[in-house]
Amino acid sequence: MKNYKDLLKTSILKIQEKDRRIAELEAARDEPVAIVGLSCRFPGAADPEAFWELIRSGTDALTTMTDQRWNMDDYYSSRIGEPGKICTRRFGLLDAVDQFDPAAFGMSETEAVYVDPQHRLLLEQAWFCFERAGLDVGRVRGADTGVFIGQMNSDYARLIKSTGDLNPYVGLGNALSAAAGRLSYVFGLKGPSVSVDTACSSSLVAVHLACQSLRMGDCSMALAGGVNLLLSPEAAIGASVSQMLSPNGRCNTFGSGADGYVRSEGCGLVLLKTLARAQADGDTILAVIRGSAVNQDGRSHGLSAPNGPAQIEVMRRALASAKLDPAEVGYLEAHGTGTALGDPVEVQAIDTVYGRAEGRQAPLVLGAVKANIGHCESAAGIAGLIKLVLLLQQGQLPPIAHLGELNPHFDDLSGQLLFPKSGAQPSGVARPGIAALSSFGYTGTNAHLLLSRPEGAGAEAATPPAGTARQAFCFSAHSATALRQQLRQLAQRLRARPAATLPSLAAAVNRVRGRLAYRHAFLAGSMAELLSQLDAGAQADLPPPPLDGRP
Template sequence: MDDPDSTAALRAALRRATATIKELREQSPSTPVGGPIAVIGVGLRFADGIEDLDAYWAALRAGRSLITDMPRHRRWPFEDEWDYLPTRGSFVTDPLSFDPGFFGFAPKAAQAMDPQHRLMLEVAWEALAHAGMDPNGELPESVGTYVGIAGRQDYAAWEPEQVDPHWALAIGGGFAAGRIAYHFGFSGGAAGFDTACSSSLVAVHHAVAALRRGESDLALAGGVSLMLSPRSTAVIQQTGAMAPDGLCKAFDARANGYVRGEGGALLVLKRLADAVRDNDRVLGVIHGTAVNQDARSSGFTAPNAEAQRRVIEAALADAGCKPEEIGLLEAHGTGTSLGDPIEASAIVAALGTRNGGKPLHVGAVKANLGHLEAAAGVAGLIKALLCVRERTVPPLAHFQTLNPRIDLEGSDIRFSGHEVPWSLEEAGPLAGVSSFGAIGTNAHVIVGPAPEGTPALPPGGDIQRPGWNRIPCAPAFLGTAPRVPR
């Protein structure tokens, strides 16, 4: 028979333990699960000196094509190789200059560093400033860093005969994220993603997931792509995917290939509940994300319409919204004869015939910027956020006549070469953004406007830049890689 005193003592101990557990739970916030993510800051670099949201939005509204001939000084030291390759594209201003002292680098270390890493450091600084933080002051530690960046094939053409420690840490996608985390003291995890053209949107997807799981309280996410040697252009040209006339004509009957572009951008992300609590300015809200894979299709690099449809549907499910709530689809839109009709069929299946007959506007920023490859998704995402905020759909540059291979039957999908108002009485309030990688990895993100009552975030222009003391930081050696095969 049990001892009554022992039983009473055990029950008392259990009560005390239960009370202690309850007290600890009340003191510690529960791990966030799901929920929308606020975009509270943006830093960007695109062609023609575009470095803030005001300039970007003005170019989009004007339907400008930022594709030009490559500046002659950009062809050094590979002049002969460029002579037989396409040199039309969109190019950022002076990507080989950097302020090493500002970021605490010795000039030799800065020279060895991949210029994509250097550009990301500057863009990270500006994104944090745009979010109302002091990048040179005390910052949160629990910040994740997620960067979409292609492999080392371009910058490897500059490799010296004798590789030193500076060079060993100068290349590789993960180092771009790691350098940002190290410089700003972020401990929330850092990773580089190379899924080809979908890299930056995949980075955003993982940043959103990390925030929802409570792994970090803030995140930087985006991507970068620079053309630093003829090597990658030569490889892409051999696929026949590049437009001979140097223009990206997405979804148009004249579409005959894509054009390469340069740029980089990072978003500052935060759980919306936390942003509202902290009275942050909010540019827009990410409601849902999804990533999947083409698996087997008609070819390794051939797009898969079924996979594209499924990734859109998965993002809708993650956002908890219906097809009729999507009023704008910022498409992958490469302007290729194969890709455009396949993507259009996926849009029709996922959204166009399931939204109750509502209009669905479709745009593609590649028609303005060219294909930014690892940075393409984030360029489209920023455009979608601005469209949602301004309730305006900018013109689809170069669009004249719909590609006859695109079948829009049963839908009210609209392509326009002119700016059109986004009427909420007609079309849904949210936007979807697609980005599809040549390796078969697809990503989709659904965004909406900032909630009413949150502080307004101006489209741009309020970043206080420190006045970079940029100096030439090209390597002190010439490239020693074999010449590009013709």
Template sequence: MTTDVPGSPAQAPADSGEDLRNRLTDLAPVAQHSVLLDLLKRQISQVAEPDVGGHIGAHAPWRRLGVYRHLAQRLRDGLAEATGVRLPATVLFDYPTPDTLAEYLRGELLGSGAAREGTSGPTAAGAAYGGGHADAADDPVVVVGMGCRLPGGVDSPEALWRLVAEGRDAIGGLPDDRGWDLDGLYDADPEQHGTAYTRCGGFLEGVGDFDPGFFGIGPREALALDPQQRLMLEVSWEAMERAGIDPQALRGSNTGVFTGVSLQDYGPAWHEAPQEAQGQMLTGNALGVVAGRIAYTYGFEGPALTIDTQCSSSLVALHVAAQSLRSGECGLALAGGVTVMSTPGMLLEFSRKRGLAPDGRCKAFSADADGTGWAEGAGVILLERLSDARRAGRRVLAVLRATGTNQDGASNGLTAPNGPSQQRLIRRTLETARLTPADVDAVEAHGTGTALGDPIEAGALISAYGQDRPEDRPLYLGSLKSNIGHTQAEAGVAGEIKMVMALHHELLPRTLHVSAPSPHVDWSAGRVELLREPVLWPRTGRPRRASVSAFGVSGTNAHVIVEEPPGAAAVAVETPLPLVVSARAEAPLREQAGRLATHLADHPDIALLDAGSTLAARARFEHRAVFFTADRDEAVQTLRAMAEGAPVPNVTRGSVSPQVLDGKLAVMFTGQGGQRPGMGRRLYATHPVLARALDESKCLSGTSRCRITLRMGRSQASRTGVITSSLSRRRVRNPVRDRIWTMAGP
């Protein structure tokens, strides 16, 4: 059975307002939206700059489509004439993509209620992620996705876990790709102006690498874009994909963004910027734009806050995100932080304060602690209410049992930590969680390796957590900074990711560089034990829990209690499953296949079903490959062959047109009844849903009729193979657009 739908002309005549309204009235909401979108694309092609190319993306912003400010009036006038709708001067700012403007026009032409009816596309899909449950006090906030970039080549939570589990030190030399005068920068004398007395730190590799086109950013704007914004765009995408969410499906949702940032040292002073960067420095360089950049790029409409409390920024962001979810302000929340030292300014500043370790290493709670070691990083955690996560079938990585913040107040100096304030925060957070100190097994401490800060923090932990504990369950104390250095505004979220991974692997990693516990701490005053060696952390009859602390030189403290999630039974898979890989070009497709092969080989605990499900939920790009397998070894071998560019017989690969990405594809599932002559005609006559869908197709393509035929004789129709190949050919020649219709015989 096929649908004979002649193609519509390339340039349809302009519709009058009344004719267009009448035409739309007889269509379903999805078809109405499609007709208006096609009209919009015709109008755009008439006014846009010639460098836009052949395809007009439905979700691309106007500037990317070549519709700049001087052309906006022409587009608005053309649309007003074609639709009969009086459009405000700000319409292209209020509705920044063809997709959103088409929906606005639908509401204006058919009444305000029409725009609220069920349309398709990312905007409608994103609405499913909104909501929140302000009245659900017992519905905890949970972690459903994570992403990170950290020193030592760490590019994922799994890579971070390998680093800490193996006890590796990620501290290295100063970066040589940022234009720093490395010879003139170092001087062993802390008093020497304009120098630093360390040559080491925890720096990110390839921090200048960025693909602006992937995020729809032009070359001029990319030049002015702070690497901190670039990293947060990338890591946010990864956190969403790792949660099994296509980031594009969240467009229009009330997803929130909460980002901790403190450094602002990229590029020259704005008034000294080169000509090609002027006009871009405000949005590319200002701290307050970081969260807004993420929300703008992905189309989120929930709260977007950039938070700066210095070294506690990312953990404060996590706290605010959790509060926003609990109040119902947002349905999903991206919380995290980022630090990139574009200049050596922080090294110089802390050299004058004599706060740096000469070897760049944080010796947390150690007798030979001699200062902090500065580092860089980016980390993002995706949060959701537990009920929403379960409803969506997402894997819950951990539960945020409670979060809290407070301020040191009038302590002994603005930057000096205050032990009693830290104790008050811990006790208040425990009270919020309805827990006792003995219910928490470990603390990921701030632990910067300074001679003053560490003893104050350790004393507060011993007082708040170390009392009234069972003899066999001390509070274990560790610090990620001993591995990677102090990542400043990002530090808190990095510690949170580490502890979520520790819950999963049932192990508390050791803290490096501890020659002996600090003599400035009375370790006998409570049951607190420094993690000088790894400690097994197996599941028991009660939930395992850990706390994470972060303290800023601003005096703002943050504390988070994280809890293991409920266990889930593994599902055995015996039938072949599809593994889907996609990318914007052929080379990245091969690279992704290679990374996936390595990941599956290194993580035998990951079920093939989970891998296939996660890949299927990711964003689909132009270049794609898919194969079916029920065997892990076969999957790894196939992916490695793809990465090497070798021909693989069982892999279907190719590229799709931009029109397909916009939804202009139909798939006809004919079933085994397709070989019965006349079956399609009878289905059309007896099944109203099928009849309406097929009738819609003629309107979608601009035809005046819909003719259902079976173009073969009875002898041919009795053979399934003939029918199948015939249907496949006709699907290619005559696609029915914008819908997937299922047609099956009895």
């Protein structure tokens, strides 16, 4: 005879176990993701510290191009839309994009010539990103680290093809898939490796996919971001003929003078872990990604036309993923290209979701880094994300560069959107704890992300003891030239931005750089002595490694 009491008890236990498992899966699906490292190069800013100073000061980093990429005299015309011409001379440009140290990445000089400079830039920034997260590059080899990279332009392949110099290095050196694949290969990373092209939203879509991969357990750490270089004039000609570029050479985001965007270069990466893993590993958590979403405009007014309802939908889906109320969000970094059509559509969508949110106690502050550095296209989303991380850390609300009168097409707004201009910090607005970010691709793929300061980030950090003992500083590189450059760059940065204490600086210098073949070490008991030693080392004839190959 069946014991129905025991059967019922067993059934209840099975149901409870299934409920527990469902709850675990739902929690994993929306688990927060920690940003534990970042690196970047943008116009006017060679590192995150310089990038924040540029943003904080409201600097416009765009420059007039002469012949850095192509001869502008051959292509410039003040006549908007003239076939074969570009209506502006202003661009956002990086310095020395032709410079690269192939030996540092196990690459021959012959191969390096045919590798897209965008991929070379990614290699450099990935190295910096690992080190800024406190990781020795040599020790990440073999890890299940994912790589997710946004890239849309392949100008270098076009340049090489025009020379007729085709060889086995060209295809692999310029393939879009190699944007991620080469990073995985060089650093020995065995997680998913994905290159993403959704046009201007590519890098933020890459971050979204990295978060999903971490939550699904496909990898335990992920490198995500994007890159963009302007190496040939064809794309600028196309944008100019389509009347998308600003003849005035500025991204007048949200302004009455919005007349198009300015093309720009840049590269940015973030290193990600699930929040629980980052806490367990004792990582320094820079910010927390609370949720994100990606969607598509679908059949709208046109393939490249902005779609307000789709933007509203992606914002709401990201908020649901983050389990946040829109009234909790204090700052939003807009896509903000500065176009006559795009800005009003985006601002109306933002106002619908955030400005009119029930329970909003303070205005939503808006920003747009494109007003500082131009439109980095496939690196635009990561530029906005890195800006948000720095903003949450610093607690300041930077101005929208050169913003004058607002766009007259901002009709019937709620009055709960604040557009900060240069000058004093907005009064009556608290330091944002939660911020949002949008990035829209011109073929209709939209991304939205919610970010917050890590718990306890508002507390005062303990100041390391100054110490009186002399500190050891150890440096290494793949070549004597690179080692001298490393010493020279550190001296330059310390003179521009002094470190807090000598012990903390020594700990940072010694912790992450692997012991490479060429080395230099010394003791310093004061910042003045450190700078003197750095200057001397940068000028010294450093001896080569032993001939037997030992460091």
